[in-house]
Amino acid sequence: MARHCGAMATRIQARLNTVCSSRWLQDWHLSLGLSGARLTHAGAAERLQREYDAVVIGAGHNGLVAAAYLQQAGVRTAVLEKRHVLGGAAVTEEIVPGFKFSRASYLLSLLRPQIYAELELQRHGLRVLPRDPYSFTPLLEDRSPPRSLLLGHNMAQNQQQIAQFSHKDAQAYPEYEAFMGGMVSALDPLLDSPPVDTAALGKGSLLQQLRNLRALWPLLQAGLALGQQLPRYYEVLTAPISKILDQWFESEPLKATLATDAVIGAMTSPHTPGSGYVLLHHVMGELEGRRGAWGYVAGGMGALSQAIAHAATAQGAHIFAEKAVCHVLLGRDGRAQGVALQDGTEVRSKLVLSNASPQITFLELIPQKQLPKDFVQRIRQVDTRSPVTKINVAVDRLPSFLAAPNARDGQPLPHHQCSIHLNCENTNLLHQAFIEATHGHPSNRPMIELCIPSALDPGLAPQGCHVVSLFTQYTPSVLADGQSWDEQARNAYADRVFNCIEDYAPGFKASVIGRDILTPPDLERIFGLPGGNIFHGGMSLDQLYFARPVPSYSGYRSPIPGLYLCGSGAHPGGGVMGAAGRNAAQVALKDFRSL
Secondary structure, three states, X not given: OHHHHHHHHHHHHHHHOOOOOHHHHHHHHHHHHHHHHHHHHHHHOOOOOOEOOEEEEOXXXXXXXXXXXXXXXXXXXXXXXXXXXXXXXXXXEEEEOOEEEEOOOOOEOOOOHHHHHHOOOOOOOOOEEEOOOOEEEEOOOOOOOOOEEEEOOOHHHHHHHHHOOOHHHHHHHHHHHHHHHHHHHHHHXXXXXXXXXXXXXXXXXXXXXXXXXXXXXXXXXXHHHHHHHHHHHHHHHHOEHHHHHHHHOOOHHHHHHHHHHHHOOOOOOOOOEOHHHHHHHHOOOEEOOEEOOOXXXXXXXXXXXXXXXXXXXXXXXXXXXXXXXXXXXXXXXXXXXXXXXXOOOEEEOOEEEEOOOHHHHHHOOOOHHHOOHHHHHHHHHOOOOOOEEEEEEEEOOOOOEOOEOOOOOOOOOHHHHOEEEEOXXXXXXXXXXXXXXXXXXXXXXXXXXXXXHHHOOHHHOOOOOEEEEEEEEOOOOOOHHHOOOOHHHHHHHHHHHHHHHHHHOOOHHHHEEEEEEEOHHHHHHHHOOHHHOOOOOOOOHHHOHHHOOOOOOOOOEOOOOOEEEOOOOOOOOOOOOOHXXXXXXXXXXXXXHOO
16 A cells, blocks of 8 residues: 555655645646536526525535525525635645545534434435544653553543553543533533523513523523532633643643643633633534544545535525625615625525624625624624644655554554644643744744544545644734745745654654645635634633624624624634524524514
């Protein structure tokens, strides 16, 4: 297999001149994608009609979920996507010939179980590949071989691994998992309904006010479930995650590994107050009934988006790629009446749901004079700082780590299926990487989450080769001293990341066939992520629940009647969760039935 992949690598490298020219990659990729877009268009609908009951702006996973639920309820729905491929950030793209990458989002866990069942996603082709073990942290240390921390779903084996560093921590770990699990179970119901509309609680007749009180039930449920532990759970939500982990554990490799879930995708340090919620957000999911499990989607993340799209079109929804929306059409009464496309086409509808970010929706698609000034100001003030640079890499062999060398036959070992955490020996390393970025400099030792989905899904790459996903931080959106993220800066940072990986897995750099570097400006330009923020806005407590995207508009409705926000910028936030799309569709459907 290695010889087969090596021969292919030689052919590809001849075309790529050793390291892929991003310009060549872009041209090659777009020419491939356009034909795919035409197939998507033709398969979804014969032609775009001029009137629907509902139009969804953007075919990200939330937009597709919203469309599926609306169409399922009999609301004639069209989805309009500006790119040539469906899925938003949940896409599979062949960046290097023969290598299929989950180009932006790359793991699945948070998708709500109701969506799996209600949209019958398995019937529509979704296949998930669970991972066990799921976390691997190799160390750089002066011993041979270096130690590593491997975590999975077997608690006894986890305790054995942790005991390498601390017997006390090994004993505490099951209790910590149970504690966090209790908090997740209590907060979980809040994800599946709109935040309480506090303004409506005191309005209307007495009967209407009593009905409005029912909206408080999820909050009351959460409070009752938290019970006497509420003060401790409150501390988790508000304190730095480093403080919480210090209360439980003493070994740095364990604390740093757990802390990655608290800072991933966020411009925060483990020492930042409130970082605990981001950790909770990342352990709220489940796969096949197992809480907190993460897995790969067979065929890449685009296969998930395709399954949701199939669920929508099977009900009769129309989905179109390469249909960029220019602005939302408004009636004389200020109500949304459809959308205008960049080619001049107008599509009328009674409902408009936007899967775009709040910034694009309200600052680009709606005339500012139609919105309250304080609302516009708050949208502008949403924290969208992003620390993320995603690097997709094609390699001709599996990385061989000093802490866990490869087998002679080159076949994947258990740790290859994991999220592999590099530069995570201690939480201070993560904090230092964060501090450098706050001063406008990419981290010297970035936090790296390395995943190899082809270890479980070999069809993503040619035989013997692999696709590697590098989710790295911290890289500021705006560099110091007026520098730009030009080709030189992008490649310099990628080289720095590769040098770090080489320290843990010698030979990695020699295995590279091609790479795709996505800095925060690239993530914004390609995927519409504001500031490159994967959540459409920070997941800090001041930008959650009642305040997402802004106070008084957290229930998916907007200041424009008939216009709804259904993307990650709405409650409950980012990640491939689908909850915002499902919840927004239910709110819009209720309004539609009262028209």
